[in-house]
Amino acid sequence: MSSTARSKVLIVEDDADIGESIAEILDLEGFLVDRARNGKEALDRLQTAPASIILLDLMMPVMDGFQFQSALRKIPKYDGIPIIVMSADGHMQEKKSRIGAVEYLRKPIDVDVLVGAVRRYC
Amino acid sequence: MTMSEQLERMGHGDHVCLIYENKQEQMSAVIPYVKQGLERGEACVYIVDELSVDEVKQAFRDAGVDAEREERSGSLIFMTKRESYLKSGTFDPESMIAQLDKATLGSVSAGYSGLRITGEMTWALGDCCGCDRLIQYEALLNGYFPGSKATAICQYNRNRFSPEIIRDVLRTHPVAIVGDQVCPNLYYESPDMVLGREDAGKRVTWMIKQLKKHHAAELMLKGRIQARDEFLSIASHEIKTPLTSLNFQFQLLERKARQGSSDSIGSPEVLKKIEMANRQIKRLTHLVDDLLDVSRIRSDRFELDLEQSDLVPVARELAGRFADQALAAGSVLAFESAPRVAGEWDRSRIEQVLNNLLSNAIKFGDGKPISVSLESAGENAVIRVKDQGVGIPLEDQRRIFSRFERAVSTHDYGGLGLGLYITQMIIEAHGGRIDVESEPKRGSTFTVTLPLRASGGRLAEGQGAA
DSSP states (O other): OOSSSOOEEEEEOSOHHHHHHHHHHHHHTTOEEEEESSHHHHHHHHHHSOOSEEEEESOOSSSOHHHHHHHHHTSGGGTTOOEEEEESSSOHHHHHHHHTOSEEEESSOOHHHHHHHHHHHO | OOHHHHHTTOOTTOEEEEEESSHHHHHHHHHHHHHHHHHTTOEEEEEOSSSOHHHHHHHHHHTTOOHHHHHHHTSEEEEOGGGTTTTTSSOOHHHHHHHHHHHHHHHHHTTOSOEEEEEEGGGGGSOOTTGGGHHHHHHHHHHHSTTSSEEEEEEEETTTSOHHHHHHHHHSOSEEEETTEEEEOTTOOOHHHHTTOSOHHHHHHHHHHHHHHHHHHHHHHHHHHHHHHHHHHHHHHHHHHHHHHHHHHHHHHHHHHHTTOSSGGGSHHHHHHHHHHHHHHHHHHHHHHHHHHHHHHHTTOOBOOOEEEEHHHHHHHHHHHHHHHHHHTTOOEEEEEOSOOEEEEOHHHHHHHHHHHHHHHHHTSTTOOEEEEEEEETTEEEEEEEEOSSOOOGGGTTGGGSTTOOSSOTTSSOSOSOHHHHHHHHHHHTTOEEEEEEETTTEEEEEEEEESBOOOSBOOTTSSOO
16 A cells, blocks of 8 residues: 555556546546556566556457466566556456456446445555 | 257158157157147147157147147158058068158148157167167158158157167257257268168268368358457447547536536536546446446346455445435435445446436336345345336336337337346346336336346347247
8 A cells, every 4th residue: 555655557458548548537536547557568567667557458459458467477576566457348356367467347337336346555 | 059940951851860858858859850840731640659748749749739620631640650651561671662652742732831750769679670770760761752742850769769779869860859959960871872782982981071061061060159259349449539638528517517617618518528428428428338238138148247246245235326316306215234245246237227226216116115135045145126106017027128118108218128128138147036026106017136146248149039
């Protein structure tokens, strides 16, 4: 839990509108945000700036959520970053454990639910 | 698929064996088969041996067929072995086939659409002359049936015949009914092969062909299932994406409007419209979720995500969330539960069930008190949702669970009427059941019984495909 430094949230989401909305919501709540449109971009972003928490969409082109997570696992310094999965699909438990996520949010996500989840793990 | 549905595909030229373990299995295949023949205007012949004619007629009556009337009209004939297989005293395959051909032609010229035969083959267990030629007969029949207007089910009691005979029965019938499955028979061999007239080389060619055919069918089926899964997944994603976007944007707008900013966003009129939009988004989301669920149920892709958990906090939280909504409708919502009800279930699906029952209780509760209780009773968790509102007339109590039925006029209460259908499917997928007690104007009590240990995470075949 980071109390003095502002926490940085990396939003990994291919839909531009959704990504922008989430960024706006979290910015209003006082978080620093960074965005990536797919798993590959997310890995690039992490190299330039660390993140305290990752919001991860599953269905993305180029590198999807699952591929991103297994790539992430191979890099020790990123291994401990909590991941919150966002997805339209069901099968929460199975996907959550496969990804090793701390939380699974079903789309469409309520703003309160989103903010609550991010606060919980930041 | 039910037995009748599977038998629908049977028709002229089909030579089928039924291998059964008990009378129930026997009758559940034979009766629908003969019934279908009668419906198709075929002359039906039943050769009894193991059972008595009265027993068989009773089975027909139980299935709604007036055997006596059919017999009087001549469409249904009962025969014994002496009148059929052993007519001449000994059994001779060639003359039996000639007899069969004559009977078929006779039926057709008498105005029937064909001949449908079934026989209890236990007659062949006797010491009669020629009984050793049974398998030869079955093999030769496969040269007769294709192209004829006859259909036959040869009934073999697995407990009475030796494994060697059953094995050969399985080699001599292109279709086999086993248990409640009507199967294209993988083990069928041509008459020449069975009668030993075929050489090994030809047999190998045939075996390889069978393997390829079977595997190709399996791959095709898997391909279709995969395609459907992918479609459902994509459909879900595609529909939820714009909803997600709209949801975020309008909720953000609503927040801004409530903060009372001085620009136009803050005007009460705009706030009101944003609130309306948010309500519609919620409603649309709910409808889409229901449709996607039904879609999954229909294509048998409805799966539970099981995990060990305690239902009490889940139920309590939901009851808490609904308490305000209930109060707004005038109903006081009371919740009571055992301290802990732990078991194996799909938490989010059970939440969905509670959600559905609670919102129905509020909708139809007529402003009267609502009570929700949760307890464990033996091997089950029991949830009760009770309202004292409009109630459900007895004749509608089963209908409310079916897919497109609603027991109120279409102008009231909104929704697609899928809630209870999905609720029931979720509960049954857990191996549980849902019951309703209700009286018009007195209210309704919905009782959900869920095994603490879920039996299976998938709908049983045919359950959702009604």
